[in-house]
Amino acid sequence: MNTLLPKAERLASLPPVVAVGSMLVTDDDGLELLVKANYGPCAWQLPGGMLDLGEYPPVCAERELAEETGLNCQTVGLLAVMWHIPKESSGGRAVVQFLFDGGQVPAGTPVHLQRSELSEARWVRPAEAMTLLDDKRGAWLESALRAKRGEPVQVLAR
Structure with missing residues (x-):
């Protein structure tokens, strides 16, 4: 007896996951770029956004950075990943966020x-970034900074 579901039913039964590509960009003085969203509960964040269908995460991070800030930076490498378990506030979807080094x-x-999404941008020192970001994004940034110093890339669960 074959108990496997047809492919369409099996795929429909999988949990939905939203993927996000973000970018950490620093300047020659060691300042990091943060942007302030004009939507949602988490105002200060790193530039980034949701992947388009079929888009590769680092390409998304580069595209979102350019759309949101006008900066055209190439990803240097993956710095950190954050996994958000499905919650009612995310429509029952899990969210995976990739943070790339933008050099x-x-x-x-x-x-x-991009005024339709952002109200402000700041170049800040890492210590100030930690005061502006919420706890989960602060931990994500800390993990990314450790990776920039040569420590392994971490996957954080929130």
Whole structure:
């Protein structure tokens, strides 16, 4: 007796997951770029957004950075991953966020905000970033900074 579901039913039964690509960009003075969203409960964050269908995570991070800030940086490597378990607030969807290293830009590089999503951008020292970010994004950034120093890339669960 074959108990396997047809492929369409099996795929429909899988939990939905939303993927996000984000970018950590620093300048020559060691400042990190944070952006302030004009939506949702978490105002300050790293530039990024949801992957389009068929999009590769680092390509998404590069695209979102360019759309949100006008900066065109190539990903240097993966720094950290954050896994959010499905919750009612996410529509029952799990969320996986990839944080990539966007390298360095010259100090004073201007940022051109996507005003439909963002209200502000700041170049900040890591300590200030930790005061602006919520706890989960702060832990994600700390993990990314450790990876930049050569420690293994971590997957954080929230």
